[in-house]
Amino acid sequence: MKTCDPKKKALLESLKGGLIVSCQVQKDDPIYTEDIVVKMAEAAQWAGAVGIRANTPEQIKQIKAHVDLPVIGLYKIWHEDTDVFITPTLKACQEVWEAGAEIIALDCTSQITHENNLAWDLLPVVKKEIPEAIIFADVSNYDEARRAIDNGADIVGPTLYGYTQQTKDIEEPNMREFARMCRDFKNEAYVFMEGHIYTPEDAMKCIFLGAHCVVVGSAITRPHLIAKRFVDLLSGYQENWRIAERSKH
Numbered sequence: 001m002k003t004c005d006p007k008k009k010a011l012l013e014s015l016k017g018g019l020i021v022s023c024q025v026q027k028d029d030p031i032y033t034e035d036i037v038v039k040m041a042e043a044a045q046w047a048g049a050v051g052i053r054a055n056t057p058e059q060i061k062q063i064k065a066h067v068d069l070p071v072i073g074l075y076k077i078w079h080e081d082t083d084v085f086i087t088p089t090l091k092a093c094q095e096v097w098e099a100g101a102e103i104i105a106l107d108c109t110s111q112i113t114h115e116n117n118l119a120w121d122l123l124p125v126v127k128k129e130i131p132e133a134i135i136f137a138d139v140s141n142y143d144e145a146r147r148a149i150d151n152g153a154d155i156v157g158p159t160l161y162g163y164t165q166q167t168k169d170i171e172e173p174n175m176r177e178f179a180r181m182c183r184d185f186k187n188e189a190y191v192f193m194e195g196h197i198y199t200p201e202d203a204m205k206c207i208f209l210g211a212h213c214v215v216v217g218s219a220i221t222r223p224h225l226i227a228k229r230f231v232d233l234l235s236g237y238q239e240n241w242r243i244a245e246r247s248k249h
Contacts, residue, residue, distance in 0.1 A: 001187070001188055002154075002187070002188065002189060002190065003134070003154050008134050008154065011070055011102060011103075011134065012134065012154065012155070012190050012212070014050065014070070015050045015051055015070070015212065015213045016212055016213060017207060017212075017213060018048075018049065018050030018051070018213045018214075019044075019047075019048070019049045019050060019203065019213070019214055019215075019216060020049060020050060020051040020052065020053055020072065020192075020213055020214070020215040020216070021040070021041070021044035021047075021049045021051075021052055021053070021215075021216060021217070021220055021221060022052075022053040022054075022194075022215055022216065022217025022218075022220075022221060023037045023040035023041045023044060023052050023053070023054055023059075023063065023217075023221050024037065024053070024054060024055040024059070024217065024221070024222075025037055025040075025059070025221075026249040027249070028249055029222075029224065030224045031222070031223060031224055035062070037054065037059045037062055037063055038062050038063060038065075038066045038067070040221045041054070041063045041066065041067040041069070042066060042067060044067075044069075044220070044221075045067050045068070045069055049069065050069065050070075050213065051069050051070045051071065051072060051213075052067060052069050052070070052071050052072070053071070053072040053073075053074070053105070053194075053215055053217065054071055054072070054073055054074070054101070055073075055074050055075065055076050056075055056076070057073075057075065057095045057096060057098070057099035058099075060073045060096065060099035060100055060101050061099045061100060064099070064100040064101075070102045070103065071100065071101045071102060071103065072101065072102075072103040072104075072105050072136055072215070073087075073096035073097070073099060073100075073101025073102075073103065073104055073105065074086050074087045074096060074104070074105040074106070074138075075087045075092040075093075075095060075096050076249070077089070077092060078248040078249060079114040080248075081114060082111065082112060082113055082114045083111055083163065083164060083165065084107045084109070084111045084112070084113045084114065084119045085107070085248070086105060086106055086107040086138050086159075086160070087104065087105060087106040087107065088106070088107060088113050088114065088115075088119065088122070089113075089115070089122070090122065090125055090126060090129060093106060093122075093126045093129075093130060093133075094129070094130065097130050097133055101133075102133075102134060103133070103134040103135070103136050103154075103155070104126065104130065104133045104134070104135055104136065105136040105137075105138055105159070106119075106122060106123065106126065106135070106136070106137070106138065107119040107120075107122075107138055107160065108120045108122075108123050108137035108138060108139050108144060108147070108148040108151075108153065108156075109138075109139055109140050109144050109160055109164055110144060111164060111165075120137075120144065120147055120148060120151065123135060123137060123148060123151045123152065123153060124151045124152060127151070127152045134154045134155065135152065135153050135154050135155065136153070136154070136155040136156075136157065136192070137149075137151075137153035137155065137156045137157070138157060138159035138160050138194075139156055139157070139158060139159070139160060139161075140158065140160040140161045140162075140163065140164045140166070140167050141158070141161065141166075141167075141177065142177055142180055142181055142184075145158075145181050145185060145191075146184075146185075148189075149185055149188050149189045153189055154189060154190060155189060155190045155191075155192055155212075156181065156185065156189050156190075156191055156192070157191065157192035157193060157194040157195070157215065158173070158174070158177070158178060158181070158193070158194065158195050159194040159195050159215075160195075161173065161174060161177075161195050161196070162195060162196065162242070162246075163246060168246075170196075171196065171242060172196055173193070173195060173196040173197065173202070173206075175205065175206075175209065178191075178193060178206065178209060178211070179209040179210065182209055182210025182211060183210065186210060190212045191210065191211060191212055192211060192212055192213055192214070192215055193206035193211040193213075193214045193215065194214070194215035194216075194217075197214060197215075197216050197219065198216075198218075198219040199219070203216065218245060222245075224244075225241060225244060225245055228241040228244060229241045
């Protein structure tokens, strides 16, 4: 069942029907400056966003110091021997929480981590060690969402659809699969849409299908990838912009 904790419920209900903007930047991105994530978050708040998704304890702290919106925090840590990179350890989750994020996002797929564990096994550990946190399970398919909810996730979203070996070649969201998640899980968890949403019209489709809210990142806050989508298409797809989007940093 959905959380009965009044504080968690109030925060989650405040996001209903709204836009969460993913404000992330890596130091090798062409748009990087020390305060760029703050400017992204301030712009999102000005526009009426209901929340922010942010990466790394450092950037979460920066955003929380300047913007009065709930933050979904994560910590991307890449290793060459795994595709699991979103808050992959308890220590990473604790750092995200201590940085001020109200919601912790972590990989809850069936992939194997750098530590040779199943990614989804971390969720119940985090629930036990940080019970005050709201947990956002980033999954790639329906079955992973089902398992995450069974393990206590407050939120599920198909964030990692397109980032696993089984889904790596896709570019568009799987609206049918997402609608199925909304239909089957709406009474047990909050279902957020995240991943491959590039227009306001597509975001509204997700709300119509049952999304509690919609998270959008690259289409808003990563102009170099927006430009590359145009360039790749104009050049007849000699390259694929999503390779850059998926790159390890």
